[in-house]
Amino acid sequence: MKAPRIRSFSYHYREKFGEPVGKLPLDLGHSCPNRRYGGCIFCAAPAFSPGYLQEKRDISSQIIKGKELFLHKRFKKYFAYFQQETATAQPSSQLFPVFEMVLTDPECVGLILSTRPDYVIEQFLAELAALLAGTGKDCLIEIGLQSVHEKSLAFLNRNHSYDDFIRACQTIRRYEKFEIGAHLLFGIPGETQADMLFSVNEVVDIGVDAFKFHHLQILRTTRMAELYEQGKVIPMAMEDYLDLLLDIIPMVPKSIVIHRLWATAHPDMLIAPRWRILAAELSEMLRQQMAERELSQGCHLSS
Numbered sequence: 001m002k003a004p005r006i007r008s009f010s011y012h013y014r015e016k017f018g019e020p021v022g023k024l025p026l027d028l029g030h031s032c033p034n035r036r037y038g039g040c041i042f043c044a045a046p047a048f049s050p051g052y053l054q055e056k057r058d059i060s061s062q063i064i065k066g067k068e069l070f071l072h073k074r075f076k077k078y079f080a081y082f083q084q085e086t087a088t089a090q091p092s093s094q095l096f097p098v099f100e101m102v103l104t105d106p107e108c109v110g111l112i113l114s115t116r117p118d119y120v121i122e123q124f125l126a127e128l129a130a131l132l133a134g135t136g137k138d139c140l141i142e143i144g145l146q147s148v149h150e151k152s153l154a155f156l157n158r159n160h161s162y163d164d165f166i167r168a169c170q171t172i173r174r175y176e177k178f179e180i181g182a183h184l185l186f187g188i189p190g191e192t193q194a195d196m197l198f199s200v201n202e203v204v205d206i207g208v209d210a211f212k213f214h215h216l217q218i219l220r221t222t223r224m225a226e227l228y229e230q231g232k233v234i235p236m237a238m239e240d241y242l243d244l245l246l247d248i249i250p251m252v253p254k255s256i257v258i259h260r261l262w263a264t265a266h267p268d269m270l271i272a273p274r275w276r277i278l279a280a281e282l283s284e285m286l287r288q289q290m291a292e293r294e295l296s297q298g299c300h301l302s303s
């Protein structure tokens, strides 16, 4: 397989498992602890839930429905993706029976757990590492960080610090079994392009295995939408965002898997920016621009 310009999720796991691997979103049915403090001002959970999760179902029914409606026979193997609402915030007594059940499915190659830096708990990791031992299955812990700049974290109402993220990474690194992913958000009001690049470089230096990049989307029902209506938030234009990615991707080491390059909220929830372009077209545009400029992931790093 010819190495692509970007080590994407699909390329990386096809190379690793010898066949296409998908992500199957599953919903544990609880609420993120940060919602007790008003929640992050950009976050609206329904914006990123696939249709089959809208109706309340138990996890086995979600897996059956998800395989049928979401994986669409395109992927036989999949990661069970606990993306919603800080997956590690529930007590182990509720989480582990679910993980145990999911891991018995031979088509499931592992878990992806999405969480916050302040919900990476040592005891939980120790129990999870023990559960995974001998299964041969992967586990990626994705941490929502969004920015390394404290003023941005405060503005977003994240209620954690950048130091919390560093501590969470150090804790996860004590366990060989886990990989670390980081989410970064671009276009936060008040951040310059240099600030965004700084966030990427900082997190690269800390040492992560995966990135998810998002541009700021203004979603219905959020505090960010109110600020947008008041003219206090200007979403990034598509061309500016692509330019930003052309600066960022060459600074990301080739070994890091880039799971996502932009946000894709449900159109019913999205107020702005409305780029009116399919993700596949955007992807193609980025790849073309990278080819024209002879750029690839990590190409600006000295080896």
Ligand code: SF4
Pocket (backbone or CB within 6 Å): 032, 033, 034, 035, 039, 040, 043, 044, 084, 085, 086, 116, 144
């Ligand atoms: S921590 Fe995550 S799930 Fe919770 S409110 Fe913030 S973005 Fe939403």
